[in-house]
Structures are given as C-alpha cells and as structure tokens.
Amino acid sequence: MSRTQKNSLLFLIMLAMVAGVGIVQSWNVALTIFNLCLISAIMSLGVNIQWGYAGLFNAGVMGFAALGGLAAIIISSSPVAATWEAGGMRAILGLLAGLFAIVIGIFTWKKTVTLEKKRYWPTMVVAVVGYALMRLIIDPAISTIEAIEPAKTGYLGGFNQPILLSWLVGGIFAAAAAWVVGKIALGLRSDYLAIATLGISEIIIYFLKNEDWLTRGVKNVTGLPRPVPYEIALQQTAWLQSWTDNFGLSIIEASSILVKLSYAGLFATVLVIILWLSETALRSPWGRMMRAIRDNEVAASAMGKNITWRHLQVFVLGSAVIGMAGAMLTTLDGQFTPSSYQPLRFTFLIWVMVIVGGSGNNFGAVLGGFVIWFFWIEAEPIGLQLMDLITSGMDESSPLRAHLLENAAHMRLMTMGLILLLVLRFAPRGLIPEKKR
C-alpha cells in the first residue's frame, strides 16, 4: 500500500467514525462533532506551522484563539448607541494615549543608545507617565460605559459588519499579539517562548474577562449574528417544506442539519484554502529554508539566514491561523464566553492533535485535529459506560461507585495525557509522518 493510499484510508476511517456517530446517536450530534473537528483541524494547522515547520513551542494557543473570538464581537455585534455617546470617544482617546505612550517609549529606547545602562530610566519614566495618562483618560469612560444598563449592554458593542469579516480580523489580532510576544521571547533559549506564550495567553483571558466595556466580561456577549440562515427562517421556506414532505423527514431536524451543513461548508472551504497555502509554502524554497533552520540552526545561520526574523515570521503566521480558527469557533457558538477558555482544552489539547497527527505534516495535523476532537467528545459517553460496567458489581448505594461515576468525565484528561505520552514514546512521528524531501 502506498503512502497516499494509507493516508486516504486513515481519513476514510475517520469519516466513517463520524458517520457511525450519525447512525448510532444522531446526525445532529455527528455534524456538531464534525464542525468542531474542522475548526480543531485549522487550529492544529496553525500550531503545526509553528512547531512542525520551525520547532517553536507555543503554549498560548488559548490566548490567540480568544483574540479571534474578541474580533468576532468587535466586528459583528451591533454598536450600543447610549454607551458610545456616554464614553465611547473618551475610551478610544484613552486607547490612543496608551498607543502613543508605547510609541514614545520605543522611540526613547531607540534614541538613547548612547546612555547605555542608564537608558532604562528615561524609557521607564515614559512608560509610567504614559500608563498614568491612559488610566486618567480611560477610567471615567470605562465606569460610565459599564454603568449603562449592565444587565443588557454595558459595553460599546461592535461595528455591525458581517461576521465572516471577523475571521480575517481575528487572524490579524492574533498576529499582532504574536508579533509582540515573539519580539520579546524569540532569539532566547527555546523554552522561554513556551513560558512567555503561556503567560500572554493567561493575561489575554484575564483581560477579556475583566474589561467589561469591551467584551462584557463574564456576562458574555450572546446572540452574535450568523453567516448562515436561522433554523426558524428555514422552516418557513416553501422548498424545505415540500422537500421534507416528500422524504417524510421532520422539518425541525432537517433545518438544523441544513444549518450545520452550511457551517461545515464554510469551515471546510477555509480549511482547504489554508491547507493548500501551507502545503505550497512547505514545498517552496521558503519551506525548505524553514526546515533547514529547524534541523540545524547553526548551519542555516552560517548560510546567511536570519534565524530570529524567520522564527518571528513563522510564529506570527501560525498564530494568525489560530486566531482565525478562534473567530470561527465564536461564530459557530454564536456567543463569546471568556470563562470557557481553559488551557487544557484550548492549548494542550491542540498540541496532542499535532503530535498524534504527525508534526511537520499538514495532512497529519488535520487528521490529528479530527481524531483527537472526536475522542475528546466521545470519550465522555464511552468512559461513563466503561465506568458503569466496571462498577456494576458494586452496591447501588456504594459511595465509591457514586464517586467513580461522578468523576468519570475527568478520565478524558488522563486518556489524552496517556495518548500523548504513548505516541511520543512509540510513534514520535505521528499517524502521518513528515515526508522526507
């Protein structure tokens, strides 16, 4: 069996498993899993660009995905007129002041090279004064904005643009954050990047949870506009009614499946585009250079390649892809809930996908996204049934049985850890290994 055949077979098995869920559970569940599989595949493509192409460890996937989610609110939700009037301009002014302070700070830093060690002081003064100025401008604006109907709005709202646009903007947000982190942490020892990204992702989440004027914080933004029609609207259309009558289907289920299929179509289009771009990049001279840098930094640098700059480039690109996937996720959910971002689910699970799929191979990353997401969801019912079976010999009222059944859901964390460790040990190249070129 050739490699292509083997890989196609793996993808077919995966699709068959999703179809199996469709037959056993329901097609609605199967499509829900499938949609999230697609998004996970895009996220793991992003991580694969960083890790597989360049060997950079990004422990902050969660933060970049959340920035994508932020883009979805800012682009698509409708502006809240009352809050804009009360403090919108002032808030913007405050942000501009902050930006201005950063620019001046960098300018001071660059212009004071001659002071050597003493140049920390002027930069620090600029930073402190700039921060105080920003707080002075923005604080009153924030409290007025947050005080306006906090139960319903209490935030600025967005620009009321089509939510599809936010997928692009989400990528840009994540890329900007990645540029800052990369600028600081790249070029130092390899694990500093991991620690710095771990930090920035936590901070992004705290920011999104606490800056109510921008994101409503833990009150969540719900009811984001959708790029696809609503089920209710579909149910009223004549063509769907006659169609379901002909086939004898329930119109409610048919409409919901149709909505999920349209999401799947959108996500699959993005996945295919990104996959094609990544593959082309990997085959190009640029991809060859990245692999050379990854495999031997010293040699590549001797050949005149600017390692730090190339690392920064690939880090920003990968994060942009993650940000896009984050915006897509928020689009699919139709709401933005900062408290739902957990590092185990959003950072480390994506890592398991990349490693299991095969780091360095884009198709591997996609397959990994599918397989791991599938088992992440299905491990819960499977684990519960397994635990039920194991404990079936015990007394109904036994506290141990109750405890085991209650905590069975956490089995999936253990399973994921175990899968990661086993793959790293016995098949470090993953399901679809990187091609030798």
Added chain:
Amino acid sequence: MTDILNTLALIGNFIIVPGLAYGSQLALGALGITMVYGILRFSNFAHGETMSFGAMATILITWALQAQGVSFGVLPTALLALPFGILITIALCLFTDRLVYRYYRSQRAEPVTYLIVSVGVMFFLGGLIRFIIGPNDQIFSDGTRFIMKVQAFKEMTGLSEGLAIKTSQGVTIITAIVIVTLLFWFLNRTRTGKSMRAYSDNEDLALLSGINPERVVMIAWIITGTLAAVAGTLYGLDKSYKPFIFLQLLLPMFASAIVGGVGNPLGAIAGGFVIAFSELIVTFAYKKVLAYLLPLSMAPEGLMQLLSTDYKFAVSFLILVIVLLVKPTGIFSGKTL
C-alpha cells in the same frame, strides 16, 4: 506619628505578611522547577500538577487523621500528614521518571522534547487528580486560625489599623525556612549534594569523575517531590485547594525561576519574593495609606490602585518580560546549582 504607625500596620497587614507567605510558596515551587532544570535540563510544565498531587495526597491523609480524631493542637493537622504526602509525591516523581523521562535520557533528547513530554505528564496528572478528589474546592485547615488577630493588635498598640497574622502564614514561613535551610545544607555540605552541583555545572566532567548520573537524577527527583508536596500543601493551607489553580501558578513560578536565573536555587528564592511582593504592591489599593499620609483636603477619592487585583498574574508576566528584555540570564546569572 500615629498616622505613620497606622500606615506601617496597614502595609504590614496587606503587603508584608501576605507577601512573605506567598513569596515562600512561590520560592518553594520555583526551587522545584530550578532543581529539574539544573539536573535534567528542561522546563517542567508538570510541576504545578506535581504540587497539586502532593497537596491532594496530604489532604486525603489529613482527612483520614481527622476521622481518627488525631489533631495537632493549635497547628493544622495537615502538618502531621505532610511527611506522608511528601513520601507519596516522591514515589510519584520516581515512578514517572522511571516510566517516562528515563527513556528520553537514554535517547539524549532535546530539551523541547522533554518539555512536550512534561505536558503529557501534566495532562495525565491533572486528570488523575480531578478523578480522585474532584474539581472542586477542598478546605482542610484546622487548628487556630490566627496567631494574631486584628482586634488583639489594635488593643495591644492602640492603633486604628489592625495587623493580622494567620496561622497558615506563620506555618508557611517557618516551614519554608526549615526546608530551604536543609536544602542548602544538603547541596553545600554533603558529598552527594556536591556531586549534584558538579553534575549540574558540567555533566561530562562529573561523569568522568565517577559520579553516577542515575543516582544524581534520582536524588533530584526526591528533592523535587519534597519541594512540590510542601509548596502545594502550604499554598492549599493558606488559600484553599483548587485543582485548576496550579496550572495558573505555573506562570508566577516560572517567572520566579527565570527572574533569579534558571538553575540557581538562591535566584529561585529571590525571584519568588520579587514576584510575590510586586504582585501585592501593584494590586494594593493605596487609598487608605494616602489618607493617612496626606492632609485631609488632599485625600484621594478612588481606590488608588495601580492594577485591579484580577490582573495579579499579569504582574509576574510583566516582570518576566522585563527580565527577558533586560537581562535574560536572570539576576544571579552565571551561577548554577
């Protein structure tokens, strides 16, 4: 004069005492990270979960002791359970090393491979902990809650500001001092400790002088396990035990280790206190302090807080960034274990 004394009491109550306790907890955690870094040469992402595991083991034994009616008088029973918790955590560390890390040592794997492996261990331990004790808050402290109560301090000094010292804070600081003293005595005075420092400094040279690497690694894990169990339990006693908090603690602990210079125990301790005090100083509301120090007419209206308390983790990140930009090797660079 009373205003100044009041200010001091205020700062003592909200910054110095909590800072010393939190700093000790961070320092112990960062020491564990530094120990693994110095000997095994990788950043251990599973360290937070190891701490959590140690705390969990101690909690389970504490409950068992409490059920037997055992108590430690005014001190928390958890201190009696701690030695057992330490032993269990050491067993866990040695077990994971035997099962997981040893293979990569034999392969002479890259540090970043170890890092990913430690993520796998973190995942597994996180699941195991939640499976055993559940994801919720656990309270296990008993004994007297305070060494010094606010009211008692006020009566003693006649000031209007109180200074409270919780038993858990006192216990934390004293335990940390004991553990750190023992550690430094071990590293600097004993033959085995010296061989560890030699191994950390120059692996090849140490091997040539007949130091057994597997033994050094084993002792490093024993120390790491001890530090992790103590740090986790003390943190749990002082705040409360929540499984998810330990993943968030990773950042301040890594920051502490890096600020002091990774691989340097003295640096890890200094870093722990730097991070802890910065967090408290930056998120403290200075309103009352200013009210005491300034004339009445100039008393501020707002809280006068530099950053809201929710952002305390951002402080450790900020310090980390500054250190990475200004002196990536840390304050005490050039010195290892």
